[in-house]
Amino acid sequence: MSAEPMLEAMDVVHRYGLVTALANVSLTAGRGEFLTILGSSGSGKTTLLRVISGLEMPKSVRRLRIGGVDVAGLPPSKRSCTTVFQSYALFPHMSVIENVMYGLRIRNVNREEATRAARQALAMVQLEHKGDRRIAQLSGGERQRVALARAVVTRPSILLLDEPLGALDERLRQDMQLELVQLQRSLGMTFVYITHSQEEALTMSDRVVLMSHGRIVQSGAPLDLFDRPGSRFAAEFMGYENILPGTLRGQDRGYAVVDLPGGVQVRGVAMDAASQPGAAVAVAVRAERLSPGANGPAVSNVLPATLTNKLYRGKYTDLTVATAAGSMRLRRWENTPLGETISSVTWKAEDCVVLAASDKS
């Protein structure tokens, strides 16, 4: 990746009437980067993509560059980016290969050259033998592959993907996730990908940008967001099953020390430097990081607990325990013995984060 970003969108503001869809969002993407914009419905993801592609003119933007070129005043056709939609947006009256050639033909590429490039693009998505088919004769996954081939055949600097796998069933979605990443790597193209699925964001991206209410809440490598959410909202969105209320006592050996209800102290990684002793905080830890029993390592958190529920889910078992700090969920991957009793739960300080109790945004 070169140092100059392929995409720079700085201080983007957009409103629809009274609704603020983007409240000062700044985003960059490197050359060859797979950047994912993650967020729940209405967080502003699609609006941001539409601003980048030129389908929406923002209320204000300080800088909007693609490949170093200022595109803020340019129409969509003059920006070196293409969008792939969940709905495919293919032409039903054209064959597969004609669909893929379309973008080249309107750019006056001659038929021979356009056919050659379209065949190559179809080969990239394993559809080289289906070029003569009509769109109606393809499955959902195949249609999405045609849409991808059509988008990459013109070699845009950036491919924008708006929930492209949203219409596919779970199995196919997983296969296509893998194919998309392989395609992106082999082309070395910058992908900006929208999803509301944290699992999809984590498996595919070089970097994830988490949005809420028209703002960027956190951005980082998938592992950062997974293990080090910076706010209660991010922890909830990233699927933390256990978020306990507590009071910050202070710091000890690099960890935040927290008093939980019931008089137990636990330690965790401090994510909010501004919190002072006495502040209300939240302790977040994933179900799979908890162990039953008190045999943890030296720096470990131990809470007395009693088992209240056990749910066998095939690959794993979800346990619910009651503690003085509230109910907690544990996930166990090995078979648990029948009639098992639990007297405590334990986890490592480095496996939990200590967050401000409520988000400022």
Ligand SMILES: Nc1ncnc2c1ncn2[C@@H]1O[C@H](COP(=O)(O)OP(=O)(O)OP(=O)(O)O)[C@@H](O)[C@H]1O
């Ligand atoms: N054309 C429009 N007119 C009025 N309000 C709009 C319009 N498009 C989007 N909005 C509003 O702007 C906000 C952001 O919408 P946007 O579509 O960007 O969110 P999103 O994160 O892409 O959501 P989804 O995942 O549901 O597509 C929402 O409150 C939405 O209701």
